[in-house]
Amino acid sequence: MTDIHQNKKLYTIGEAAKMCNISRKTLRYYDKIGLLHPDEVSEQTGYRYYSLENVLKLPIIKYYKQMGFKLDEIYEGLSRNSTYIHEHSFINKMTELQEQIERLNEQLTAVSDWYDLIQEARFVLTADVNEVSIKYLPPEVYCFMEQDFSYDYSSSTINIPWVNFLEDNHCEITGPVILEFDSMTERINETANTVKIMQKKVSSENNSVLEMHTSRELVATLYHRGDHKNIKQSYQKILDWAKKNNYHCGPRCIERFVIDYWTTTNPDEFVTEIMVPVERKRK
Template structure:
């Protein structure tokens, strides 16, 4: 310290800010030293200048770039600050929406992986009766040609979601009009469904759930899923249930997650009643 001036090393110590950052702030005309010695280039800062460091730190915490905070530090009108702050709030809220979308997408995908791991570890392949919660899913009617990879990853469906400015999460669910046709290789129509992240128009969605189903996990490649349908059909007949025509395949893990078809987990569901 020289008089009431502080060396750059002392500023680093007092303000917990690196010399590199201080030099950068100087180049950006954000925080310049009060004095620079001609002989050795040493930089010295006044106490008043030091008090700018917490202000800069707070602006950075609030998401402002150095270029944006320059006018604030130099002194400007409240009106300019208000407009700048409102603009920053809009930017941060949009960023928050994007981050929350990413967090939800990753969490939902991880939940499916955990579910699949538990099914595989415990070899869960028994038929069970379960209630399917009611909700609305976005959908698209399509032709079906038993090309599971094309149907599940589904470029046309993903383009449709982009066109309506939405995003999808959770498992792909495909509805087939007849489980018997599906089981016997005669199905040619399908309805792909998935949960949206953002709100969409009611006409873009379809009601899913609100009914009882005979459910069974199918482990392995999709081309042998007919065996699981037969298992469900036999089990429901033995237990006095009547299967409706409609059926659903909920892809817990598939081509999105692994290339090993032996590790695919698909939940097959057929609506039932007594």
């Protein structure tokens, strides 16, 4: 502690930094941006000296930073020294942080869903899952777009018009790319020329124009493993199963891309879930 004036005790920059566990460089920066000026600067040495009143502002600054305030926001709070200003800034910060939480939750959902797809595909490949099964699809909300289809799966899954469409309409999505064909027969015969591309909506923004709400639906499902060029064989397997078990198929069909060009360019690792609505035939 250093005495510069007889009745005023001042701390050197080193003493102030040590007391508050921050660096001298930080104190110099705070001086430069006007957040915390020293009380005295020696004309001979250029050394900075701080009063206890100013040193006590450093814990306040540190706590503001912990709460997520930027330095310019902290400057506003300290310089105005008003309870109203503090209240107003806290309300704004709480709103900002809540928006960040929502955004992080959306990002976590997207990453988690992609990770789950990789685990799903690994199970299908290692457990040799190759039989038709039946299940109910739960109600869901999707973003969707109608577009032309040319049987080029690389550009249908990594779909530039679709990505641009989502960005232009501020729609956040998660999970696998899904293609829905109005006619399973046309899909099998490769005469379908339009498709509905969709992905699960994750954003909290309300844009009902882009939303498609699906209802609970019974489907026959089969994982197609490998190149999409051979997917007809998997469709035929579903048809054979339906005939054997007395089910009507279609008319629609759905292809859900568990592992595709988004994750790998090796077609041997591709996993596509084919889903076909089914209904038990009446006797």
